[in-house]
Amino acid sequence: MTTAPVAAKPRGALAALRESRGGVSAEMKAWLKDQQDVRKRLRAALAGGPRTVPDMAGECGLEAGRVLWHLMAMRRYGEIAEAGERDRYLLYALKKG
Amino acid sequence: MPAIRERYDALVIGGGIAGMQAALDLSEQGYEVLLVERDPSIGGVMVGLNKVFPTLDCSSCICTPRMAEAAHHPRIQLRTWSEVKRVEPDGDGFRVEVLRKPRYVDEDKCLGCDECELVCPIDVPHEFDHGLGARRAVYVPHANAIPHKAVVDLEHCVYCGKCEKACPTDAFDFAQQPVVDTTRVGAVVVSTGLEITPMDRKQEYGGGRLPNVLSPLAMERLQSSNGPYGRVLRPSDGRIPRTIAYVQCAGSRDRSIGVPYCSRVCCMYALKQALLLRHSIHDVEVTLYCMDIRAFGKGYEQFYRRAVREGVRVVKGKVARIREADGHDLVLRVERIDADGRLEEHRYDLVVLAQGLVPAWHADGVVDIEEAEDGFVRTPEAKLNPSFTTMEGVFVAGVASGPKDIPDAIVEAGEAAMAAANHLERVRWRAGSLRAPEDESEEGVDVEADLAGAGTGGDGPASGGRWA
Secondary structure (H helix, E strand, O other), X not given: OEOOOOOOOOOOHHHHHHHHXXXXXXXXXXXXXXXXXXXXXXXXXXXXXXXXXXXHHHHHOOOHHHHXXXXXXXXXXXXXXXXXXXXXXXXXXXXXX | OOOOOOEEEEEEEOOOHHHHHHHHHHHHOOOOEEEEOOOOOOOOOHHHOOEEOOOOEEHHHHHHHHHHHHHHOOOEEEEOOEEEEEEEEEOOEEEEEEEEOOOOEOOXXXXXXXXXXXXXXXXXXOHHHOOOOEEEOEEOOOOOOOOOOOEEOHHHOOOOOHHHHHXXXXXXXXXXXXXXXXXXXXXXXXXXXXXXXXXXXXXXXXXXXXXXXXXXXXXXXXHOOOXXXXXXXXXOOOEOOXXXXXXXXXXXXXXXXXXXXXXXXXXXXXXXXXXXXXXXXOOOEEEEEEOOOOOOOXXXXXHHHHHHHOOOEEEEEEEXXXXXXXXXXXXXXXXXXXXXXXXXXXXXXXXEEOOOEEEOOOOOOOOOOOEOOOOOEOOOOOOOOOOEOOOOOEEEOHHHHOOOOHHHHHHHHHHHHHHHHHHHHHOOOOOOOOOOHHHOOOOOOXXXXXXXXXXXXXXXXXXXXXXX
């Protein structure tokens, strides 16, 4: 027995949900801004050719663990690929196209 | 998605390997089962594992067929992303409340095509990969997820609407609300599974604080072919490790952290991971620091010997603390049990803490069964009726009643299903006109009549139980 049936799908439901939750949180705004900033720097570094995580950490002024996490996100969603190995570090490169 | 019906024969709480097995065993006997899973996919811990010991079979290759079978069985109704809020005795059965959390996606329309995930602008740490990899704010839980449907993580959503626009089937429904359904069941199987001991429980090991100190489940993901890095790398800098240490009993057999019991599986999963590391990284050195090796099951001692033969180093020693050196390397301070208590320090690229098993769920406030001192469900007849709890009609399967490996969890789930079936026949519970006509088995035995007879006393299985 259903006590609270799902309402029919109304238009503008996303806007209403956003409003009911007080809009985008300051934390998520900062998160997105940081993500965009890091990705921009990583893409700029990779534009110069394949790089390892420490290469990019040095060039971009970022902590290597953060670089790895962002690279793996980019890899998962098809932006970069492995491009060889150097001194126990993998090289990563932007995918063409 | 079909609506919750007014009656089922059995409720199974938790869709890991034990819950799926119990649900399948009950449904194959002709019973109608409601299977409730709190995560957006069934499969539990097992579907995230790389391989199983001692056979080194692919874990998801064993688990996913069970997941598909449970999800598509005509006598199992599956509710994922849902939680059982209350189980209350009601006549011969139980009144059950189930909360369905909003996915913000219509499961009937979603194709699991990932188009929404590809356009979502937010990356957040993925729970399935223990934070090592990323997922989007809208995501299909993982590659083997069943149901293979998207779910929106509202905590990380920026309400950009790109997912909704990208969806080819107009499946997004941001008007969804939490829904509480009520139903009645004749028996309950609690199969709520495990968590590992919190990584920060033993502060001197640096778990949760030092990036290269990993949990065993994180290592499972790193070793999986569809893991977050696609191979084993150090989280601190992406280096292929050359030296790896396992700290055994890092979350068990330790009164100081409130987990005095042996978790049974840690020696074997550590040996399995260590052996597979030796196979995947040609020059890696792997050392296990342990008080002793407990290789208790069929073929387990042979597996231990094989791991040692293939280069895994096993040292009898207790790790006192782990500190970070330069470059995020790790220095272990070890008291050697096999060398008159000598203190040594050794440096490693990566350390895995062999964490123990603790219950993932507590019955408190949901169902009035007792827990034992260790937090697992109390089983008053642990030897002869291991699935019996302190409440008639409520049974337990898998790690919910105590640490055990996958084969034992599956065997116990079968026992729980049989005990639940006996109970249903004893109280003559019927979910209604739900029995399919094919209830007769292939051998021509009339299962219906057979089951009905079991509850009438005499030597039937239901008469031998605790509540007979």
